[in-house]
Amino acid sequence: MTTALNPADAAFARDPYPFYAALREQGPAAEVALSNGTTAWLVTGYRQARAVLADPRFSNVPAPRAGGSGRVGPAAGARSVLERHMLNTDGAEHRRLRRLASVAFTPRRVDALGERIARLTDTVLAGLAARLENEEVVDLVDDFAFPLPVLVISEILGVPEADRLDLRTWTYRVGSPVGALAPGEIDEAWQSLHRYFTGLIADKRRQPGEDLFSLLARDDDAEALDDAELLAMAFLLLFAGYETTMNLLASASLLLLGHPEELAAARREGEPRWAAVTEETLRHASPLEGTTWRRTSEEVDLGSGAVVPAESSVLVVLAAANRDPEVFPDPDAFRPDRFAPGEGRALPHVAFGHGPHICLGARLARLEATIALPRLFDALPDLRLAADPDTLPYRPGLLVRGPRTLPVRRAR
Ligand code: HEM
Numbered sequence: 001m002t003t004a005l006n007p008a009d010a011a012f013a014r015d016p017y018p019f020y021a022a023l024r025e026q027g028p029a030a031e032v033a034l035s036n037g038t039t040a041w042l043v044t045g046y047r048q049a050r051a052v053l054a055d056p057r058f059s060n061v062p063a064p065r066a067g068g069s070g071r072v073g074p075a076a077g078a079r080s081v082l083e084r085h086m087l088n089t090d091g092a093e094h095r096r097l098r099r100l101a102s103v104a105f106t107p108r109r110v111d112a113l114g115e116r117i118a119r120l121t122d123t124v125l126a127g128l129a130a131r132l133e134n135e136e137v138v139d140l141v142d143d144f145a146f147p148l149p150v151l152v153i154s155e156i157l158g159v160p161e162a163d164r165l166d167l168r169t170w171t172y173r174v175g176s177p178v179g180a181l182a183p184g185e186i187d188e189a190w191q192s193l194h195r196y197f198t199g200l201i202a203d204k205r206r207q208p209g210e211d212l213f214s215l216l217a218r219d220d221d222a223e224a225l226d227d228a229e230l231l232a233m234a235f236l237l238l239f240a241g242y243e244t245t246m247n248l249l250a251s252a253s254l255l256l257l258g259h260p261e262e263l264a265a266a267r268r269e270g271e272p273r274w275a276a277v278t279e280e281t282l283r284h285a286s287p288l289e290g291t292t293w294r295r296t297s298e299e300v301d302l303g304s305g306a307v308v309p310a311e312s313s314v315l316v317v318l319a320a321a322n323r324d325p326e327v328f329p330d331p332d333a334f335r336p337d338r339f340a341p342g343e344g345r346a347l348p349h350v351a352f353g354h355g356p357h358i359c360l361g362a363r364l365a366r367l368e369a370t371i372a373l374p375r376l377f378d379a380l381p382d383l384r385l386a387a388d389p390d391t392l393p394y395r396p397g398l399l400v401r402g403p404r405t406l407p408v409r410r411a412r
Contacts (some may be wrong), residue, residue, distance in 0.1 A: 002031050002032060002039060003022075003026070003030065003031075004032070004033045004035070004052050004053040005019070005032045005042075006034075006035035006036065006168065007034065007035065007396060007397050007398045008179050008180050008396045008397070009092060009396070010393070010394075012396075013262065013393075013394040013396045013397070013401070014390075014392070014393070014394045015318075016289070016401070017319070017323060017332065019309060020042075020192045020317060020319065020320035020323070021320075021323070023044050023320070024045060024320065024324070026042060026301075027043065027045075027304050027305050027306045028043065028045025028047070028048040028302060028303070028304050028306055029041050029043045029044070029045070029048055029052075029302050029306035029308060029314075030042060030044070030306070032314075033181075038313065039311050039313070040312070040313040040314065041306075041308050041313065041314045041316055041318060042251070042290075042315050042320075043302070043314065043315065043316045043321070044317050044320035044321065044324070044325075044328065045304075045321065046305065046321040046322070046324035046327040046328075046347075046350065047058070047322055047324075047326075048302045048303070048304075049316045049317075049318065049320075049321035049350055049354070050300070050354045050355075051289040051302065052294065052314065053291065053316055053350075053353055053354040053355040053357070053358075054354060054355035054356075055300070055355075056090065056091070056348050057281070057296060057297050057298055057300050058294035058296060058297075058300070058314055059081070059090050059294060059295050059296075059297055059355065060087060060088055060089060060090055060292060060293070060294060060409050061088060061089060061090055061295070062077075062083070062088055062293070062295075063311075063313070067150075068323060071192070071321050072161075073187075074191055075187030075188070075190045075191050075211060076188075076190075078190040078193070078194035078195075079174075079190040080329075081194060081228055081231055081232065082190065082193060082194060082197075082231060082232055082235040083232065083235075084228065084229070084232045085097070085233060085235060085236035085337065086098050086101065086106050086232075086233075086357075087141060087236060087240070087357060088292070090325045091273075094357070095231065095356075096210070096223070097225075097233070098356075098360065099195070099209075100216065100224070100225055101216065101233060101360060102360065103215060103216070104156070104212035104213070104216055105173060105212075105360050105361065105364065107363060108288050109141050109212065110364045110367060111361045111363075111367070112184060113152070113156075113364065113367065114367060114371060116261075117148075117152060117367060117368055117371050117372070118150060118207045118371050119373070120151045120152065120155075120374065121371060121375045121376075122379075123137075124143070124144060124147050124148050124151070125144070125376060125379045125380070126141075127143065127147075128143045128144055128379075128380070129379060129380060130292075130358055130407070132380070132410055133144060135279070136386075136409055137386045137407045137408070137409045138407070138408060138409075139252065139406060139407055139408075140253055140383075140406040140407075140408045141154060141246070141402075141403060141404060141405050141406045142186055142405070143240050144253070144372075144376060145246045145247075145249035145250035145253065145328065145402075145406070146168065146246050148245075148246075148249065148368065148372055149242040149243075149246045149247075149249070149368060150164050150168060151164070152241075152242075152245070152364070152368060153237065153238060153241045153242045153245075153294075156211060156212045156213060156237065156241075157200070157211060157213045157234060157237060157238065158200070158204065158209045158210075158211030158213050158214060159200065163196070165191070167193075167238060168242075169189070169191045169338075170189040170192050170196075171193070171239055171242065171243065172187075172243070173185055173186050173188075173189035173244065174186060174190055174193065174239075175187045175239065175397070175400060176396070176397065178376060180223045180397070181271050182297065193235060194225050194231065195213070197230075197231050197234045197235060198231065200213075200234065201217060201227060201230050201231065201234070203232075204217035205217055205351075212233060212264075213234065213237075216230060216233060217230055222399035225321070230305075237361075240359070240360075240361065241361050241365075243287075243400050243402075244288055244338060244365065244400060245287070245364075245368055245369075246287075246402065247285070247287035247366050247400060247401060247402025248278070248281060248285075248287045248365060248368075248369055248402075249368070249369060249373070250280065250402045250403050250406055251284075251285035251287065251402050251403065252277060252281040252369060252373055252384060253344065253373070253376065253406060254285075254287075254377050254385070254389060254392075254403055254406055255277075255281055255284065255285065255334050256277065256279050256373070256377070257289065257336075257384065257385045257408070258385065258389055259334055262277065262334065262336055263377060264381055265379075266336070266373075266374070266377075267374070270374075271334070271338070271370070272340070272341055273336065274369075274370045274373055274374050275339070275366070275370055276337065276338075276339040276340050277336045277342075277373065278369040278370055278373070279336070279338075279339035279349065280334060280335060280336040280338060280339055280354060281334075281369075282322075282337075282349055282351035282352070283322040283323075283328065283339075283349035283351060284322070284323075284332075285319075285348075285391065285401070286318045286319040286322050286333050286349075286351045286401065287351065287401060287402055287404070288318055288351065288353075288399065288400060288401075289318065289319045289397075289398055289399060289401040290315045290316060290317045290318060290319070290398045290399060291315065291318060291353055291357075291387050292306075292357075292399075293309065293313055293314065293315055293397060294314040294315070294316070295312065295314065296308050296309065296310050296311060296312045296314060297310065298310045315398060316353075317398070318333065318350050318351055318353070319401060322350060322351060322404035324348045326348060327347055328334070328349075334390040352365075380410065382408070382409060382410050382411040383408050383409075383411075384406060384408060384409055384411050385406075385407070386407040386408055386409040387405075387406075387407040392404070392405065392406065393405060403404060
C-alpha cells in the first residue's frame with residue numbers, strides 16, 4: 001500500500017524523521033501519495049540518494065504540466081522566467097550556466113568574503129546584545145540567523161539594505177507549499193521578485209559595483225548570461241543561498257544550546273571543532289530537507305526491490321539519507337566527533353547534494369557558519385533556550401527545514 005504524506009502538517013514539519021525511518025523500512029526508495037493528489041518516489045537511503053543524484057536518467061527539467069503550462073497571467077509569466085535557472089536544467093545547458101556562475105564562487109573569491117562576514121556578524125551581534133539588555137527573551141532567528149545570511153547574499157547580489165526585508169518575505173512565500181498560503185500572496189510574491197530583479201539587473205548593467213553579481217551581469221563575453229538568465233540566476237542565488245544558511249545557523253544554535261557539553265568542547269578546542277559542529281549540524285538537521293524534484297526518463301532499478309517507473313516524480317530526501325543507520329551509526333544523536341579530523345571520520349553527508357548539481361555555495365555556507373557560530377557564543381556565552389525545543393514551529397513543506405523561531409535569554 002502506498003503511504004500517505006501531507007507535507008503541510010505541522011507535526012511532520014517539526015519532526016519528519018520517524019516518518020522517513022518508517023519509509024526506509026519499506027526500501028531505500030518508496031512511493032508516497034501526497035496530499036495534493038499526486039504520487040512521488042521518496043529516496044531515503046544514503047547510497048541510493050548519491051546514485052540518483054549522479055544519474056542522468058533522473059532529469060532536473062520540470063515536467064510539462066498536463067494541458068500546457070497550466071499557468072496564465074503575469075504571476076505565471078514571472079514564475080516561469082525565474083524558474084529557468086541551472087537547478088532546473090540538465091546536461092550541456094546546465095554545464096554552461098554553472099560554468100558562468102562559478103566565476104563568482106571560486107575559493108579565492110569566497111574566502112575573500114571572510115573578513116566582511118566577520119564584520120557583518122559583529123554588527124548583527126551588537127544588535128542582538130543590545131536587544132537582550134532591554135528584553136528578557138529575543139528570537140535568535142529574527143535577530144541572528146536571518147539577518148546574517150541575508151546581509152551576505154545581499155552583498156553578493158549588491159542589494160541595498162532597505163530592500164532586504166522585502167526579499168525575505170517574497171522568497172518565503174514562493175517557497176511555501178501549495179495550500180499553506182492564500183494563492184494571491186504567492187502570485188504577488190513571484191511578480192514582486194521579477195520586478196525587483198529586473199530593476200537590479202538594469203542597475204548592474206548601467207553601473208557595475210564591487211559585488212559578485214556585477215561580475216555575472218557584465219556582458220563583454222559572447223557567452224555571457226542574457227537578461228532572462230540573469231534574472232533566474234539572481235532568484236536562484238537568493239533562494240538557494242539565504243534560507244538554507246539561515247536554517248544552518250538556527251539549527252546549529254539550537255543543537256548547541258541543547259548540548260552544552262558540545263558547545264563547551266567547541267569553545268575550548270576552536271576552529272576544527274567548529275568545523276565538525278557545522279558538518280554534524282548539516283547532517284543531523286539538513287537545511288535542505290529534500291533536493292529539487294527529479295523525473296525519471298526511463299525505468300530505473302535502484303536495487304533492494306526499488307524499481308522506479310519511467311516518468312515518475314522523484315525526491316531525494318537529504319535529511320533521511322543523512323540519517324541512514326547503515327552509514328551513520330546512532331543517526332539521531334548529535335555527535336560532532338563523527339566529523340573530527342583523523343581516522344574513523346564518517347563518510348561525507350549529502351546536505352549539499354551530490355553529482356553535477358552539488359551546491360555551488362557550500363564553501364560560502366561553511367565559511368559563514370564557522371565564522372558566525374563562535375562569535376555568537378563568545379559574545380553571549382550565557383545564552384540559554386527560552387522554550388521547549390519540542391514545541392518550536394518549523395517551516396512546512398519538503399524543501400527547506402529549520403525552526404521558524406528560536407526564543408533565547410541570558411542566564412541570570
Ligand atoms: C547551508 C546552506 C546550504 C545548503 C544546505 C545548500 C544545499 C544545496 C543542495 C542540496 C543543492 C543541490 C540541490 C539539488 O540537487 O536539487 C544546492 C544547489 C545549489 N546551491 Fe546550495 N546550499 C546552501 C547554501 C548555498 C549558498 C550560500 C549559495 C550561494 C550563494 C548556494 C547556491 C546554490 C546553487 C547556485 C545551486 C545550484 C547548483 C546547480 O544546479 O548546479 N547554496 N544547494
